[in-house]
Amino acid sequence: MNKKILAFLILVWTTNQTVSQPDPASGGAPGSLGETLYTDAKIAAASGDQDRTQVRLDLAKAEELLWKNNLLLLAAKYDIDARKAGIEQAGLYANPNIFLDQSIYVEPSGRYFDSTRSGQTVFQIQQVFLLGGKIDKRVRVAELNAKMGEQEFYDLARALLTKLRRTFYFIHYYREAIAFYDKSLIALEKTVNSAELAYKRRAVLQSEVLRLKALLFFLRKEREDLRIKVLEKEADLRVLLNEESYKNQGIAIVPVLDLDFVEKAPIENLKLDAMLSKAREYRPDLKKAVHALRYEEANLELQHANAIPDLGIGPMYNRGGTAFQSYWGITAQFNIPIFDRNQGNIKAAEKNVQVRKQELKNLILEVENEVNVALATAKAKDNLYRKFRNTYTKDYSDLAEDMILSYEKRYISILEFADFFETYRSSIVEMLRLQTDRMEAIEGVNYSVGTGLIVPSPKTNGESGATEGGSK
Missing domain, CATH: 1.20.1600.10 (Outer membrane efflux proteins (OEP))
Known part of the structure; x- marks a missing residue:
């Protein structure tokens, strides 16, 4: 060749x-x-x-x-x-939980889904609060x-x-x-x-x-x-x-x-x-x-915080299911970290x-x-x-x-x-x-x-040189 x-x-x-x-x-x-x-x-x-x-x-x-x-x-x-x-998602609070319990059949009255005083109705709302700065x-x-x-x-x-x-x-x-x-x-x-x-x-x-x-x-x-x-x-x-x-x-x-x-x-x-x-x-x-x-x-730090159990708390209403005809109470839920920490x-x-x-x-x-x-x-x-x-x-x-x-x-x-x-x-x-x-x-x-250490300068006066900047 x-x-x-x-x-x-x-x-x-x-x-x-x-x-x-x-x-x-x-x-x-x-x-x-x-x-x-x-x-x-x-x-x-x-x-x-x-x-x-x-x-x-x-x-x-x-x-x-x-x-x-x-x-x-x-x-x-x-x-x-x-x-x-x-x-944005990480900063949101947990949604509240709603619990509803309604009797299907009331034997004394013979009614289905009796929502009157003769039936039983339980209503509960609970909010989970994240503890430990999660x-x-x-x-x-x-x-x-x-x-x-x-x-x-x-x-x-x-x-x-x-x-x-x-x-x-x-x-x-x-x-x-x-x-x-x-x-x-x-x-x-x-x-x-x-x-x-x-x-x-x-x-x-x-x-x-x-x-x-x-x-x-x-x-x-x-x-x-x-x-x-x-x-x-x-x-x-x-x-x-x-x-x-x-x-x-x-x-x-x-x-x-x-x-x-x-x-x-x-x-x-x-x-x-x-x-x-x-x-x-x-x-x-x-x-x-x-x-x-x-x-x-x-x-x-987040995993250490996750070892702290969260607290669920909220009001509860029970009609006809307790010693009182209308019962108002409060509920709380808390996991005990015995096995899973x-x-x-x-x-x-x-x-x-x-x-x-x-x-x-x-x-x-x-x-x-x-x-x-x-x-x-x-x-x-x-x-x-x-x-x-x-x-x-x-x-x-x-x-x-x-x-x-x-x-x-x-x-x-x-x-x-x-x-x-x-x-x-x-x-x-x-x-x-x-x-x-x-x-x-x-x-x-x-x-x-990681930056334009040696690049042409913008043409302002006909000259060129070096410029610096993270965007170059």
């Missing part, structure tokens, strides 16, 4: 110089890398996107649509409302459960925002890589056509023509693999945004990046201690773990408190290491990018014209020429991948901290 790529690069660039003649109207110099040989329409036709409508989308608009339309976030909001309804403790447990639901929502939002931004950067840079392949493929197709004409004139061997066609197939397959990945990411983006105007498969989503932010992202200014402090403050999963511990502690639930709650403590300690360790790795990865990617962004590919681009002229005049061999352009192609593609990895690493920093 590498040999085929090498041969392809040789023929692409030699075709631009020896087979393709420059358009005098364009004013371009022969062999110039900056020369526009093909129109955008031709490139679109080669890329397979000529029938798709391109819609530009900036990151701020995408995040706004995510918060507004994402179905998972909407479902999480309903879950929070459901848990808050549990708070209601307040139930409300506390329900409140902590609702807070856990809120942190689950923010943790989900954190994951979805990170996925959105990474998908955004992936589509942008892979589209640039596809554009690089598109221009090369158009040149190769022109080379194949020229080689076929040369073969008819017996100027080249048939084996060279067949090898060119094979190269065209493999290069197009390599390009299509990238295009499929972009289509998959576009599908992910459509699911994340859930926007009606983007659901049509005939729409190609074109991300618009804040290039000033991309170039000046202040990664080198990040300090590990400050990041750890912000992670403890903002990480929703860490907050959820804290609330989970408090929830179990509140549940332990809720000891099993209390022990389980105590163990659950220990479980949550250990889980919290483990999560703190995970967060610290995650932040450390995210920072180290981001700095490594950023340093590599900044080291080569202005010299690495630029030097190859400046040297390309001289290499073409040298090959035309036979100053260099075909192997030297092929080696140079293979390195040049790899450099362009790898630089685009490095840019993608770098932006993903930046999002890894934001994700590990």
Whole structure:
């Protein structure tokens, strides 16, 4: 495969110089890398996107649509409302019990359901009073459960925002890589056509023509693999945004990046201690773990309260069933905690408190290491990018014209020429991948901290920078 790529690069660039003649109207110099040989329409036709409508989308608009339309976030909001309804339910008092006893048949009078003075009627109302502060403790447990639901929502939002931004950067840079392949493929197709004409004139061997066609197939397959990945990411983006105007498969989503932010992202200014402090403050999963511990502690208090029996008390009226014709009394009901003192639930709650403590300690360790790795990865990617962004590919681009002229005049061999352009192609593609990895690493920093530590600022004066906030 590498040999085929090498041969392809040789023929692409030699075709631009020896087979393709420059358009005098364009004013371009022969062999110039900056020369526009093909129109955008031709490139679109080669890329397979000529029938798709391109819609530009900036990151701020995408995040706004995510918060507004994402179905998972909407479902999480309903879950929070459901848990808050549990708070209302926990604070309600028990309903009163009504007891009615009416005689069916009275033998002396021979009447059925006799409700007069000759019959018997018993009527009783009883209200259960929860002792031991059960209601307040139930409300506390329900409140902590609702807070856990809120942190689950923010943790989900954190994951979805990170996925959105990474998908955004992936589509942008892979589209640039596809554009690089598109221009090369158009040149190769022109080379194949020229080689076929040369073969008819017996100027080249048939084996060279067949090898060119094979190269065209493999290069197009390599390009299509990238295009499929972009289509998959576009599908992910459509699911994340859930926007009606983007659901049509005939729409190609074109991300618009804040290039000033991309170039000046202040990664080198990040300090590990400050990041750890912000992670403890903002990480929703860490907050959820804290609330989970408090929830179990509140549940332990509730289980101790449940060991206290509740009191049922209320008035009673009995007509014709006692020594008095009309009897008024009061009833009381109280369970004696001899066998069941809720000891099993209390022990389980105590163990659950220990479980949550250990889980919290483990999560703190995970967060610290995650932040450390995210920072180290981001700095490594950023340093590599900044080291080569202005010299690495630029030097190859400046040297390309001289290499073409040298090959035309036979100053260099075909192997030297092929080696140079293979390195040049790899450099362009790898630089685009490095840019993608770098932006993903930046999002890894934001994700590990739990807030938008490095995100584009709102455009107020044309400048961009970093903002912070739990909603980012």
